[in-house]
Amino acid sequence: MRQILVAGNWKMNLLGAAGSSLATALAAKYPISAVEILVCPPAPYLVSVHARTSGSAVRVGGQNLYFAPQGAFTGEVCGDMLKDVGCSSVLIGHSERRQFFGETDDLLAKKVVAGLQHGLQVVLCVGELLSERQSDQTEAVLKRQLSGLAQVSAEQMANVVIAYEPVWAIGTGVTASTEQAQQAHAFLRSELKTLYGEQVSAATRILYGGSVKADNALELLSQSDVDGALVGGASLKADSFISIIEAGIQAMSLRA
Numbered sequence: 001m002r003q004i005l006v007a008g009n010w011k012m013n014l015l016g017a018a019g020s021s022l023a024t025a026l027a028a029k030y031p032i033s034a035v036e037i038l039v040c041p042p043a044p045y046l047v048s049v050h051a052r053t054s055g056s057a058v059r060v061g062g063q064n065l066y067f068a069p070q071g072a073f074t075g076e077v078c079g080d081m082l083k084d085v086g087c088s089s090v091l092i093g094h095s096e097r098r099q100f101f102g103e104t105d106d107l108l109a110k111k112v113v114a115g116l117q118h119g120l121q122v123v124l125c126v127g128e129l130l131s132e133r134q135s136d137q138t139e140a141v142l143k144r145q146l147s148g149l150a151q152v153s154a155e156q157m158a159n160v161v162i163a164y165e166p167v168w169a170i171g172t173g174v175t176a177s178t179e180q181a182q183q184a185h186a187f188l189r190s191e192l193k194t195l196y197g198e199q200v201s202a203a204t205r206i207l208y209g210g211s212v213k214a215d216n217a218l219e220l221l222s223q224s225d226v227d228g229a230l231v232g233g234a235s236l237k238a239d240s241f242i243s244i245i246e247a248g249i250q251a252m253s254l255r256a
């Protein structure tokens with residue numbers, strides 16, 4: 001059975017004090033947990049958030065990395081550094097990275113490999129634009145974006161999570177309907193089957209992201225191919241993120 005993963009992507013939000021108190025609240029609430037919990041703070045706060053969550057069920061991840069192992073890449077952070085400050089995971093290919101920073105599938109494929117080589121769990125984000133959905137391109141776009149896995153072996157897939165985040169649902173308050181989410185997730189799982197076979201496809205977690213809130217989380221997480229949530233806005237406050245984690249725990253118990 002796939003364990004549900006509830007991840008909070010803080011994006012470029014929360015200064016040190018606010019992030020630390022959020023991390024402290026989450027760690028206090030979840031010394032242990034039936035679902036995996038991940039928070040991805042901005043890079044300058046990885047150390048302090050890790051210090052406040054270590055020993056709890058809350059893991060810490062980076063929002064991005066650069067694929068080179070080290071060197072003259074001003075402004076970038078490599079996988080080794082994420083590992084060194086206590087990260088277990090990294091988000092790769094978030095739509096904001098694709099949209100605002102020009103990240104291509106080829107670049108992302110290199111980042112995925114780098115993350116895995118450094119022992120990080122890689123959360124590869126995919127998702128279509130509204131115009132692509134409206135022109136019936138959703139599946140073609142998702143298939144193309146899965147080329148981020150081009151250099152990933154079946155064995156390495158144990159450390160890969162896919163996050164389906166339709167761009168039109170991110171930060172808009174418009175959530176994909178449960179049917180739209182389930183349909184896209186089922187498509188992604190069938191693509192994973194083509195790429196890696198039944199076993200890997202059945203074992204890989206596929207998260208949904210895009211306006212996940214306390215009041216829609218349980219319904220989304222109850223879909224058979226939705227194995228967790230990647231939460232933006234609602235992960236910035238302890239009470240709303242905890243409600244989503246609780247929905248995950250409930251969905252997990254319904255799966256059992």
Ligand code: 13P
Nearest residue numbers: 009170171210211232233
């Ligand atoms: P929102 O939950 O704010 O829509 O953001 C989703 C997201 O992009 C998470 O990575």
